[in-house]
Amino acid sequence: MTQPSDKALVPFVSVDNMMRLIHHIGIEKMITGLAAEIEADFRRWESFDKTPRVAAHSPHGVIELMPTSDGEAYGFKYVNGHPKNTSEGLQTVTAFGLLADVYTGYPTLLTEMTMLTAMRTAATSALVGKYLAPKNATTMAMIGNGAQSEFQCLAFKALCGIDTVRLFDVDPGATAKCAANLAGKGLTVVSCGSAEEAIEGAQIITTCTADKKYATILTDNMVGPGVHINAIGGDCPGKTELHRDILLRSQIFVEYPEQTRIEGEIQALDPDHPVTEIWQVITGQAEGRRNANQITLFDSVGFAIEDFSALRYIKKAIRGTVFFEPLDMLADPDDPRDLFGMLMRAV
Amino acid sequence: MTQPSDKALVPFVSVDNMMRLIHHIGIEKMITGLAAEIEADFRRWESFDKTPRVAAHSPHGVIELMPTSDGEAYGFKYVNGHPKNTSEGLQTVTAFGLLADVYTGYPTLLTEMTMLTAMRTAATSALVGKYLAPKNATTMAMIGNGAQSEFQCLAFKALCGIDTVRLFDVDPGATAKCAANLAGKGLTVVSCGSAEEAIEGAQIITTCTADKKYATILTDNMVGPGVHINAIGGDCPGKTELHRDILLRSQIFVEYPEQTRIEGEIQALDPDHPVTEIWQVITGQAEGRRNANQITLFDSVGFAIEDFSALRYIKKAIRGTVFFEPLDMLADPDDPRDLFGMLMRAV
Known part of the structure; x- marks a missing residue:
């Protein structure tokens, strides 16, 4: 041979x-x-x-x-x-x-x-968080405690200095699993009974739910000024996580508009709604967070x-x-x- | 673990x-x-x-x-x-x-x-040959004696009953290689010094050349009535093997017109030049060879x-x-x- x-x-x-x-x-x-x-x-x-x-x-x-x-x-x-x-x-x-x-x-x-996708998705989220989250953010709400959640929490710890995560999932078993996996990893982990409770005191809100039937996991009145929303679960046509009114109050950052307008949260908006490409924030060609009261939203769908x-x-x-x-x-x-x-x- | x-x-x-x-x-x-x-x-x-x-x-x-x-x-x-x-x-x-x-x-x-691609390309060519080649064809000209050539020869032997192949390549070393590989495989193998010589007496002409610089390997006066041409080397934009006049004299069969018009021999023709989809010949929805004098041409580019x-x-x-x-x-x-x-x- x-x-x-x-x-x-x-x-x-x-x-x-x-x-x-x-x-x-x-x-x-x-x-x-x-x-x-x-x-x-x-x-x-x-x-x-x-x-x-x-x-x-x-x-x-x-x-x-x-x-x-x-x-x-x-x-x-x-x-x-x-x-x-x-x-x-x-x-x-x-x-x-x-x-x-x-x-x-x-x-x-x-x-x-x-x-590797779980690792790179977390790395991308936290990289964007580094550019957009409010300074000295310490606490992240992690809504949706499935396969991606622990990777997200550790990425924001490593890149953005988060020391506390507040977990919520419609399935308490998923939250228990996430909390157990994060034990001893250097994070204060708080298990919460509702999304409202999870976002209390959080400067960063990460949403990562998989199921289409819980489509709107954040409503407008839940989100206060100054937070950074890292929305990674809305990633295909028909699947979104955020109420449209939150989008309208946020400055929206995306990876690749042509793809995000089809797959991301912004499919709920007009096709010409202004968005900022995150690569331009990184190169300094576009502005990131403008002030401490602004809501920044990373509408992440994952890009090649x-x-x-x-x-x-x-x-x-x-x-x-x-x-x-x-x-x-x-x-x-x-x-x-x-x-x-x-x-x-x-x- | x-x-x-x-x-x-x-x-x-x-x-x-x-x-x-x-x-x-x-x-x-x-x-x-x-x-x-x-x-x-x-x-x-x-x-x-x-x-x-x-x-x-x-x-x-x-x-x-x-x-x-x-x-x-x-x-x-x-x-x-x-x-x-x-x-x-x-x-x-x-x-x-x-x-x-x-x-x-x-x-x-x-x-x-x-x-596997060499095997499936040969299988596709001979399958189409079975439907389009003149009845009782015994001889195939194989022009271009590269990596695909032996597979083509054996496929036409197995599916169309070819007993003689006439080889030509601009590189005599390629022809010698092909002839040596086919020795003892049940085919009469004739090595030829020109494309003209190779097609003498052949009812089937297979063209499979790779190099763009020998773009026109068959000219119009070389191809007589009644043959079946199996053109597999023209398979990307700018790469064709046959003179346009041969195309105009032939009934043309393709895999998937949308792709062949971009990649195949018919890129040299008007975008609405009539072609027949080979699957329709196989199902009986379209006519194959109409008579013994017609030139049939399979403009093959390979399809998913x-x-x-x-x-x-x-x-x-x-x-x-x-x-x-x-x-x-x-x-x-x-x-x-x-x-x-x-x-x-x-x-």
Whole structure:
């Protein structure tokens, strides 16, 4: 049997290896590293090919491909969204991703991205929080205590200096799970019985609910001046979390307006409602928070560049480690015209 | 370390296993099986989500994602096209593919597709040849003797009863390679010094050249009445193989007009030039070859449904065999809301 060449072997990071890598680096340190990579890529936003994700919808959920490229590397993420999965003991969202070399077209990394997406989503939220949240914020309300919640809490601790989180979920079991997972992680954790109670004294409100039937989790009278809202659960057509009146009182920041107007909270607003692109805040081209009384809202849906940043982070992070295995994924005959000869020699 | 659940493990077919599987089944038998799968899917053409491929172009080549779904399964192929790669000892085209369950969104198969694409392209060509080539065709001219050529020759032997192939390539080394690979495979192989010589006495002409600089490999005066032309090398904007006048004399058959008008030979014609969709010939809704003197032309660019058929064929073919390995690609915690807990338990 001919041995595959180096170029034909694609480094693969399994779920098991991703978890080992996260512990090897440290959760908060890795989230901070991912945020730095995302911030650097947002600074060069205009050098990316940007295209809305390619979605295959069905009555059961959606399967999406999210590609992007900076001209040197190409990345895409496969991700599904099936809210009904939870009731069947499956993940709502699973994902994997691939990085390739634009010059040769050859893949250079394949990795699980369910864990990695949770890490990069938290990193993006906290990175944006660093720019928009009121100064000296110490307390975050975490509404929706599902799979993403602990990652969010630790990201805001690591990047924004949050020391207290106030948890609420319509399912008290989810809150108990989140509180237990956060025990001993350096945060004061307060479990609350209602969304109203959770946002008491919070300078940052993160909403991350998955189920369409609890569509409006924040109403207008609940949100006082000066807070930063990090809305990550409204991320597909028909699925929003905030009452329209809150949007109208907020200065709204988005990743990529073309996508957010379809998928985000702002689908409830006029298509020309003004929004600020977060990359422009990071480069200084646009203003962020204007004063201490303003409500800032990050209407986050997740964008391909964040996955690209995460893929490149992983590619660098695994170098020289044992946290990947080479995958024999590409046929690479000695003579590129002789694919058939390669097949024959494999007898 | 928690063991991943069954659903979290995705069967992966490496290049090595794909080659073993092909030999286990037999090349011609597998091509015939792939053609049957493609034919069955072409018969239910209207049940597929069809979308043009998503292409990322660069000066060096193109990287494409080709998704489709029949409502139950979802498949996509990653494929690059880098004609300059050959001169650097790399494949022009490499590919891998994925099948997923529409109901859960969970991937169910990951496989190399460089070998598999060569097999499915040959299967598609010969399937179409079965419908369009003149009755009792015995001889095929194979112009362009690169990576795809041997697969084409064996496919037309298996499905159309071809017993003689006449080879030509601008590079005599490629012809020698192709002839050597086909020795002992049950075909009479004639190496020719020109395209004109190759098409002498051939009822079927297959063109499969990769290089843009030899753009017109068949001129009008070379092609007599009654032949079937299987044109597979013209498959991206600016890349065609046939002189426009041949197109004007032919009845043209395509996979998916929306894509072929951009990528195929017919990009040289008016956008409303009549073409016949091959699936309609297969279902009997449209006429194929009308008489013995007509030139039929299959302007093939490769379509996502063919990859879907190939992926489903492989998924069935590996069942109960040793030709795959389980890949730990999806995080699947016992409690789907407890991704963080899964991570913590991995310490």
